Amino acid sequence: MPVDFFVDPGLGTDPNTKDVDNITLSYTFFVSKQPEGAQDLARFVDAKPNAVDGEKIFATRCAECHALDKNIFGPALGGIVGRAAGSAPAYPYSKALMQSGIVWNAATLDKWLAGPQQDLPGALMPFSLTDPTARQDVIAYLEAQSATTAKNIATASPVAAPGTARN
Numbered sequence: 001m002p003v004d005f006f007v008d009p010g011l012g013t014d015p016n017t018k019d020v021d022n023i024t025l026s027y028t029f030f031v032s033k034q035p036e037g038a039q040d041l042a043r044f045v046d047a048k049p050n051a052v053d054g055e056k057i058f059a060t061r062c063a064e065c066h067a068l069d070k071n072i073f074g075p076a077l078g079g080i081v082g083r084a085a086g087s088a089p090a091y092p093y094s095k096a097l098m099q100s101g102i103v104w105n106a107a108t109l110d111k112w113l114a115g116p117q118q119d120l121p122g123a124l125m126p127f128s129l130t131d132p133t134a135r136q137d138v139i140a141y142l143e144a145q146s147a148t149t150a151k152n153i154a155t156a157s158p159v160a161a162p163g164t165a166r167n
């Protein structure tokens with residue numbers, strides 16, 4: 001059972017934790033009362049990016065704002081891997097994204113999705129995906145899609161600026 005444990009460096013400077021100089025991790029395992037209802041944790045054992053899971057994450061977390069083939073509230077994401085940031089035709093991007101010089105790949109997408117405003121102050125995506133496994137999976141899905149959907153975007157129709165709705 002792999003466990004990732006992250007200690008915030010702020011622990012060293014926060015007055016509330018100034019007397020902490022030891023951290024002890026302790027786990028207690030209990031026999032499951034409902035083993036048949038247990039979640040499949042296999043993905044933690046072999047945490048390779050999984051595009052099939054990524055497609056579900058896209059549908060539940062991204063699709064309210066993004067489609068692959070057209071701009072909706074967010075820009076069209078088909079062909080995003082390998083594309084320059086801020087380049088979906090007719091989408092009214094923030095200056096921050098337009099001028100970022102980013103080219104989207106697995107690493108730049110991971111950083112963006114973890115916290116768009118931390119990545120690029122002034123960026124307007126009001127959403128972040130904090131689970132690193134979910135980020136890997138959705139990026140794998142976008143990579144798989146990029147090959148097939150890039151060519152369709154040029155014909156997508158423009159939509160109203162998201163900035164007008166938010167201001």
Ligand code: HEC
Pocket residue numbers: 057058061062063064065066073074075076077080084085086087088092093094096097104109112113122123124125126127129138162
């Ligand atoms: C609540 C709406 C919303 C959600 C949910 C959302 N986004 Fe966004 N996204 C946006 C907006 C708005 C922008 C444009 C940001 C800007 O112009 O600064 C954007 C921009 C992006 C970009 C940059 C695109 C480009 O052409 O440079 C990527 C990549 C992206 N989103 C991926 C995702 C993924 C993947 C998810 C789901 C895990 C997601 N977004 C969820 C609203 C959203």
